Amino acid sequence: MQVSLQALKAFESAARLGSFKLAAEELSLTPTAISHHISNLEGRLSVSLFHRHGRRIALTGTGARLAKATSEGFRKIDNALDEVMRAGTAVRVSTTSSLAAMALIPAQHEFEQANPGISLEISTGESVDSQSYILPVRYGDAARVEPSDIIRHESFNVFGAPGMAAPGSWNEGITLFTTQWKNTALPEPPLTAWLEENRLQGAKLNCVPFDQELFGIQQAMAGRGLVFCSTTLAKRLVDAKLLQSCDTREVASSLCYYVPNKNSFETRGAVRFLEWVDALLNG
């Protein structure tokens, strides 16, 4: 190889900082090493890169041109490296508020315990969703999604706080929190199917819709009524006895959680996360 990349790195740093001493600090080397590198470089290129006026140095014209190119080149490489490095030691997941709040965030610590060295970042919101290196967990119509991308087919049931859970009769004018998505492309929660399945078509229900399942669940936990929601979201709360189902039978829906291009996520962290989330939701 003609010129040493380390020498170039030293030069780039010295050129940018205008001092061998500072470059040495930046690269955790001695000023001597920088000096050697640069004179080596100047020798190989038979060009002088710095003017030396005693202890003061200044780039020559050629030096300045080279510095510009090396700085840009190394910056490009360093940025990519940073991204990749984060991809190796962290998984960045974006998902719906409800799944994040009810399932993923409460279990986040368990993931990190089970996978030391991989940190899990969970975020919600549109803006985060489609940037590169982010693993999006979306909620959608199973019929419109690549089957191999699906991580959980959703079922629904009615849940309530322990005291509320088993109403003597479904005709007492019970408040039932339901969900009405803002996004009209999403299939409706299968409330009529559930009423049929449980032979409660005639029940006297006071339905109160929210635009996110999360809110209805919180209302139910607080004892303000029952909630018709997905079993996935309720699971953890049921296990913790903060919520219980009403001896009713759950019904399947056409909703599912999925990860677009699931199989294209091949980093260690992403693979572990996908295994873990599968166990969490389906296990």
Next chain:
Amino acid sequence: MQVSLQALKAFESAARLGSFKLAAEELSLTPTAISHHISNLEGRLSVSLFHRHGRRIALTGTGARLAKATSEGFRKIDNALDEVMRAGTAVRVSTTSSLAAMALIPAQHEFEQANPGISLEISTGESVDSQSYILPVRYGDAARVEPSDIIRHESFNVFGAPGMAAPGSWNEGITLFTTQWKNTALPEPPLTAWLEENRLQGAKLNCVPFDQELFGIQQAMAGRGLVFCSTTLAKRLVDAKLLQSCDTREVASSLCYYVPNKNSFETRGAVRFLEWVDALLNG
């Protein structure tokens, strides 16, 4: 330092060529070295960069992203390095056809003899002129040029082939080749001043203009007449006895050869060339 730049270089090459073997050839290393570098890199980044299917390798998604950035980064650096390296070992000069053909090119070999390790490239033409790392030697009006940029104030005289050189009388209807620049911004060659200086205002001259001094000089050398041209261009031919002056007195002109921003050329080659060309034209 976190990751080794040589490892990145190895990775970049392997990614681009799709083979450790070919990368090894490109970098003059053994395939083993490439393999070590890449597994080192994968270890440090805790990411796999290549899929291995037996003896076949393919980039992972992460690998492809990193490869794109490293390729671009290193390409930028390598290009700059190439340019600088040429700047150190070669001077690239552009100038007028006349100066190139009559003065610089004939003496090119002498420069390279006197400066081993520096090669001199001489080119003419508009397109070459203002690209970076090119040292342009231009012909122009001394009054409009930064004095420190001037390398030669031009004088003019009349020359002819040895047989032709001393006409018995200036009234024999002599053919005189002159120059009429295409570029009207250039001062005219000082023919009237020369005629006055030599008291030949009344001479019977058959003036034939060309748009470059070169052509008139060639005509004169071929014995077709005399030429009114700059002493710089004639000098070498006079020394070689291919041309001689007519016992007339030369006159100064406002024309000069100059190098824009002459003092900003600080490469070894450029400095040597400027010293040399000064000696060549003025010495």
Next chain:
DNA sequence: ACTTGCAGATGAGCTAAACTCATCTAAAGT
């Protein structure tokens, strides 16, 4: 099915590149 050849992985050992230390020089501040 067996052989041969090829591409890459792995581990040990060696070499040269890269780093540091000690010493020196020149300029700038005190």
Next chain:
DNA sequence: ACTTTAGATGAGTTTAGCTCATCTGCAAGT
């Protein structure tokens, strides 16, 4: 004039990076 600071220089030391030898697994030829 004295001290301090930034860098140059040369010799000595460390370690990153290379090669060699060996091993594995696939694919193509016989």
